[in-house]
């Protein structure tokens with residue numbers, strides 16, 4: 001056979017093969033490396049009264065759930081655990097499930113912005129913001145962020161009402177001893193901030209370059225700013241992450257650092273309560289990701305994805321829920337969860353309520369009565385909130401409207417793009433009437449339908465009654481708000 005007769009088809013086949021592969025490679029970037037941030041959304045203000053005036057949110061970087069609760073239980077036996085007592089007696093607790101990549105930036109974006117990482121951020125090494133996004137500090141009336149220079153500026157830079165306090169990069173040096181000092185530094189700066197509001201004149205050296213608050217006003221002006229409603233104080237605690245990388249999470253250093261964080265949170269709560277004196281502060285404690293036994297993080301193993309979540313203070317619930325393991329996640333986005341609560345956590349009698357990490361953003365916004373960050377995909381974890389039934393319904397409605405706004409906007413953008421209009425874009429039909437349905441729900445709520453429900457409806461959410469007038473809880477609650485979590 002004459003070889004020249006199939007020369008041309010072979011060459012075409014090779015060219016075609018290369019073209020097809022290039023198309024496939026390009027499609028991966030086109031499909032998966034797009035920012036999930038949708039533009040042109042309007043904030044949805046919840047209509048209920050804000051349960052809290054301000055929120056203090058602690059993020060212990062690299063704190064893994066099992067170590068945290070085990071150490072908490074040990075300290076509890078010794079009678080010195082603060083956060084463990086919160087979980088047992090004063091607040092709600094659960095495991096917050098992070099998603100891979102379990103890195104610092106994606107974790108913080110999920111906690112404060114309510115969505116999972118913007119994949120286009122990889123081009124900037126998960127550091128700077130490739131696309132500006134909305135988050136709870138942006139939604140606050142005034143915000144202060146304290147912590148590492150890698151994280152705090154992501155949420156304070158370029159926002160007029162937010163200030164940040166960051167230590168120098170040298171302090172973060174992994175080889176330095178006493179990495180837990182990073183956390184002590186953060187707690188100290190919050191104390192400085194509150195003290196500054198009590199000063200009548202600027203401190204002795206107003207240009208002290210070591211004072212991260214040197215640009216802030218002193219005295220009454222700062223005091224007013226701190227006391228307005230809708231304030232967020234964000235503490236980023238890097239010590240555990242540094243100790244985990246340097247010494248691994250089973251080391252003395254890591255475990256001692258958990259105790260230092262526990263004491264720091266206790267001190268902060270005391271300072272904040274003394275300063276404001278109104279019991280109107282909400283507190284959230286969580287972590288951005290865990291830490292593997294080898295001292296690394298990034299993948300989807302439970303060591304990395306399972307982090308603690310605690311909330312207490314104004315607006316937070318602590319009443320027992322009858323269904324003890326209802327909040328335990330079996331699987332999270334295909335990542336297996338570790339299993340039911342181990343008895344050595346000593347939290348048997350305290351209801352566990354797991355969440356997906358992004359659910360923390362709507363929780364934070366609802367505690368403050370502010371709009372949920374625009375691109376949040378989180379579902380309000382209602383079990384964490386202690387609200388009268390009508391207010392709870394309003395908070396859930398705001399969450400639903402905020403989620404639907406994103407669907408509607410995405411459909412609008414898709415419908416006008418030339419490819420989809422050529423392919424006859426059809427909106428997702430089950431949601432076709434949802435805007436009207438939500439408006440109807442809103443009208444129904446405004447007509448006061450829930451305030452006319454029997455009292456049982458309002459208390460059954462807690463399983464046991466929280467109403468002092470009816471000490472005997474009603475039998476098995478059937479009017480329940482769904483405890484929103486995905487399984």
Ligand SMILES: *[C@@H]1O[C@H](CO)[C@@H](O)[C@H](O)[C@H]1NC(C)=O
Nearest residue numbers: 131132133134135138139374
């Ligand atoms: C931040 O909040 C302001 C309103 O306070 C809003 O105009 C702005 O769009 C928000 N930023 C982002 C990136 O959504």
Ligand SMILES: *[C@@H]1O[C@H](CO)[C@@H](O)[C@H](O)[C@H]1NC(C)=O
Nearest residue numbers: 273276277278279280281313
């Ligand atoms: C705050 O709560 C504590 C403990 O429940 C209580 O003793 C105190 O009176 C409250 N303070 C205010 C101002 O409500």
Ligand SMILES: *[C@@H]1O[C@H](CO)[C@@H](O)[C@H](O)[C@H]1NC(C)=O
Nearest residue numbers: 428429430431432433434436
């Ligand atoms: C939406 O409303 C229209 C007209 O009221 C109705 O025909 C249709 O079945 C509804 N669609 C859904 C998904 O409920």
Ligand SMILES: [Zn+2]
Nearest residue numbers: 061062104288
């Ligand atoms: Zn981290």
